Amino acid sequence: MTNRTENILPLTERNAWKALAVHYEQLRHLQLRTLFADDPQRGERMTVEAVGLYLDYSKNLITDETLTLLLQLARECGLRQRIEAMFCGEKINITENRAVLHVALRAPKEASIVVDGVNVVSQVHAVLDKMVDFSERVRSGEWKGHTGKRIRNVVNIGIGGSDLGPVMAYEALKYYSERTMIFRFVSNIDSTDFTEAVHDLDPAETLFIVSSKTFTTLETMTNAHTAREWLLAAFGGDTQSIAKHFVAVSTNAEEVAKFGIDTAQMFEFWDWVGGRYSMTSAIGLSTMLAIGSANFRIMLSGFHQMDEHFRTAPFESNLPVLMGLLTVWYADFFGTQAIAVLPYEQYLKRFPAYLQQLVMESNGKQMTLNGSRVSYNTSPIYWGEPGTNGQHSFYQLLHQGTSLIPCDFIAFIETLNTLGRHHDILLSNVFAQSEALAFGKTMEQVKAEGTPDWLVPHRIFEGNRPSNTLLAERLTPEALGKLIALYEHSVFTQGAIWGINSFDQWGVELGKVLAQRIIPELESKVEPALGHDSSTNQLIRRYRNSKRT
Numbered sequence: 001m002t003n004r005t006e007n008i009l010p011l012t013e014r015n016a017w018k019a020l021a022v023h024y025e026q027l028r029h030l031q032l033r034t035l036f037a038d039d040p041q042r043g044e045r046m047t048v049e050a051v052g053l054y055l056d057y058s059k060n061l062i063t064d065e066t067l068t069l070l071l072q073l074a075r076e077c078g079l080r081q082r083i084e085a086m087f088c089g090e091k092i093n094i095t096e097n098r099a100v101l102h103v104a105l106r107a108p109k110e111a112s113i114v115v116d117g118v119n120v121v122s123q124v125h126a127v128l129d130k131m132v133d134f135s136e137r138v139r140s141g142e143w144k145g146h147t148g149k150r151i152r153n154v155v156n157i158g159i160g161g162s163d164l165g166p167v168m169a170y171e172a173l174k175y176y177s178e179r180t181m182i183f184r185f186v187s188n189i190d191s192t193d194f195t196e197a198v199h200d201l202d203p204a205e206t207l208f209i210v211s212s213k214t215f216t217t218l219e220t221m222t223n224a225h226t227a228r229e230w231l232l233a234a235f236g237g238d239t240q241s242i243a244k245h246f247v248a249v250s251t252n253a254e255e256v257a258k259f260g261i262d263t264a265q266m267f268e269f270w271d272w273v274g275g276r277y278s279m280t281s282a283i284g285l286s287t288m289l290a291i292g293s294a295n296f297r298i299m300l301s302g303f304h305q306m307d308e309h310f311r312t313a314p315f316e317s318n319l320p321v322l323m324g325l326l327t328v329w330y331a332d333f334f335g336t337q338a339i340a341v342l343p344y345e346q347y348l349k350r351f352p353a354y355l356q357q358l359v360m361e362s363n364g365k366q367m368t369l370n371g372s373r374v375s376y377n378t379s380p381i382y383w384g385e386p387g388t389n390g391q392h393s394f395y396q397l398l399h400q401g402t403s404l405i406p407c408d409f410i411a412f413i414e415t416l417n418t419l420g421r422h423h424d425i426l427l428s429n430v431f432a433q434s435e436a437l438a439f440g441k442t443m444e445q446v447k448a449e450g451t452p453d454w455l456v457p458h459r460i461f462e463g464n465r466p467s468n469t470l471l472a473e474r475l476t477p478e479a480l481g482k483l484i485a486l487y488e489h490s491v492f493t494q495g496a497i498w499g500i501n502s503f504d505q506w507g508v509e510l511g512k513v514l515a516q517r518i519i520p521e522l523e524s525k526v527e528p529a530l531g532h533d534s535s536t537n538q539l540i541r542r543y544r545n546s547k548r549t
């Protein structure tokens with residue numbers, strides 16, 4: 001594999017970067033209060049609406065010049081060419097020599113993207129059709145379990161990208177899902193996860209989807225074997241039952257066959273789909289089973305609309321580009337370490353967890369594409385909770401803590417479950433929070449309320465805390481697709497500016513290898529010779545000496 005990127009100019013040597021550094025020094029003390037007072041139209045001007053998503057980015061610590069310079073930086077970093085390279089199937093994941101084509105998973109049938117001489121879009125649609133056929137047979141009851149009962153329970157076994165997308169989408173789209181069926185998700189190697197997931201399920205009515213890109217992941221394979229035993233125990237060891245109760249989603253047909261699942265019951269995807277970008281591949285099978293194939297296709301169209309927006313819209317009105325550049329601005333010039341994602345939508349309760357993998361596994365890197373260490377910050381930590389729960393927990397720190405944490409507020413104009421005044425109250429909270437963060441409460445205001453002098457400092461909100469507000473009409477499968485693709489491409493934008501590979505994840509390997517070494521040390525009947533450091537040796541001994549079995 002060759003390194004084709006060695007001539008990239010270091011980010012900090014780019015003109016726009018240098019100009020941004022000077023610009024930051026000039027405006028670091030700027031106040032949102034002043035920016036809004038000086039420009040009464042700011043809250044209308046600094047907004048973008050595209051493909052049904054409305055972004056208000058006016059409450060950011062930026063001026064028009066900041067934006068101009070950030071957009072210039074994007075151009076200097078070749079963002080447009082990087083986007084084209086991804087969409088055209090170039091092998092931009094250079095450390096694994098792979099194309100990065102999650103966008104092909106939602107491309108229309110007639111599109112063509114060629115990788116190694118093959119039009120991958122036709123492959124995508126062939127698998128989609130197979131998923132549609134299977135999910136319709138299961139949902140209609142035509143597909144029967146081993147004893148002739150219809151399938152009522154679906155258990156997805158997978159971890160990381162083979163779990164977080166499916167769980168998040170299931171929760172997000174529950175309103176659209178088949179309520180007569182039960183969906184469970186087993187990811188953790190912790191035996192509690194599997195035990196709790198199946199404790200009330202009838203094996204005769206249960207379908208397992210073993211989801212794993214590699215089909216070698218320790219957690220998933222261990223859980224899948226346990227599921228196999230659980231099923232066989234119910235059917236007197238009759239291995240014929242497996243065909244009716246197990247399907248696989250993977251890129252690795254050989255391992256699927258070794259496990260004992262007929263590859264006719266395997267839903268394929270490809271090495272150009274990264275795990276954390278795979279929820280629109282066959283990894284979404286549980287989603288399709290839950291919401292039906294028509295809704296699944298609508299979700300894909302939402303993704304595709306955002307893909308096209310990202311690819312074609314001018315940068316100044318390009319939602320993912322703007323959001324990505326703002327993240328770079330805070331991470332690199334303000335030294336921001338964290339970004340809070342705050343969906344004011346109960347159905348999106350797993351969205352922050354999903355974003356954790358998407359963002360941090362993609363851009364939690366310190367090597368540039370040419371193998372030198374970055375001299376600037378890369379990804380902040382993304383975390384969050386649905387509103388209003390977060391308000392009664394960690395918002396204290398957002399308002400008065402010592403860290404600057406930009407927030408993404410996400411809300412929908414309409415609720416899916418109208419109930420009295422709930423939605424007005426919910427939305428009033430989103431708007432109130434971004435207002436409070438931005439404008440705070442001054443000493444004068446606190447004093448004017450008759451607050452005793454000694455208490456005044458505690459009750460001041462300095463404000464000037466930035467946020468984005470994203471509004472959409474209603475949480476539909478289409479809107480969910482747009483929202484996820486927005487973050488995917490924001491992550492892409494950030495990675496392109498930082499000059500890192502957003503599509504590998506070498507950082508997860510070391511722990512896996514060390515665990516493989518420790519497993520036999522915990523299980524061996526004879527005292528093993530331990531060659532770790534004194535802390536690890538002692539932890540292993542303590543566990544060995546205390547465990548009962």
Ligand SMILES: O=P(O)(O)OC[C@H]1O[C@H](O)[C@H](O)[C@@H](O)[C@@H]1O
Nearest residue numbers: 160161162212213214217275508
């Ligand atoms: O789908 P699998 O091959 O089982 O991989 C599951 C997950 O595990 C890996 O360790 C990676 O960190 C993730 O990116 C991946 O999604």
